[in-house]
Amino acid sequence: MVTLNDDRSAALLIRVWVEEGTGGFRSRVSSIDTSGGEDTGEITVAVASSTDDVLDAVRRWLEDFTRRASDPIDTD
């Protein structure tokens, strides 16, 4: 049987901190599945130290999330 899962949700957490003495920042981008199924906790999506790398990570994650959210699930 093929069903569509229409109750998918997730949170993307971007932790950013200034590292004293470097003149820049570091960040960890983590994904959390909030759909209410099995608790998978936080999963690191990327670590980055530049604005472009953070934005790229967010874009990749969103594209992957929306692609998977619209995929039919084969439950056979």
Place this chain on the structure above:
Amino acid sequence: MDPAPVARVELLEGFSLEFERCGGRVSDGLPRGVQRLVALLGVSRRPPRTAVAGLLWPDVPEVHAQGSLRSALWRLHRIAPGLIHTCRDTLSLADGVQVDVRELTCWAQRIFDPTASVDDLVAARLRLRGELLPGWYDDWVLLERERLRQLRMHALEALADRLAAAGRHSEAVQAAYVAVQAEPLRESAHRTLIRAHLAEGNLIEAMHAYESFRTMLADELGAAPSRLMRDLVNRLPVPDFHPASHF
């Protein structure tokens, strides 16, 4: 006036409510909506009813959210009367109700108090472990979880320094490692660990910790340690060890 209830709310590592008049733990029988109400009041001081309803039932019209809140308050009053205090349009846990999250906040503040006993601080650290409400993904939980995580990391680094200064080197190293585990890319935690090793006279351990951090930073971020880290390791009395040449 009824005496304050003897109650304890635990939110670290999962939800738990102990209420004396019920003779023990009552959380297992609490509906999820009631648990969320108790948890929200445990992490906030005296929020307005409208804010509580909006945070707990964000996806329904305000009138429905207010109704759900009234229902949750009624259910909770039957199970744990007096646990919640209502004052005008605000809600709060009754005076005297213990909340582990509040104890964690107090613990972190006491670490920066030079008169606080290091023994007490170490004992409290072991008791106040764990993530806030694992498996709960409400927006207010995510934000509060992150606030507590930051608070705990800063406190652990300060605790490690205090333990090292007190000559309790093994515990200092352990506290620093817990801070490193919380965020492996956080450099101040690694500096704390290196300082703890140096305080004990473990030069090789300090060098090893530095090299591990430097390698991880290069592999994961393509970045070099900060000037503060270089200043710290440049002082190591090791012949032929020149950290600047590694960058």
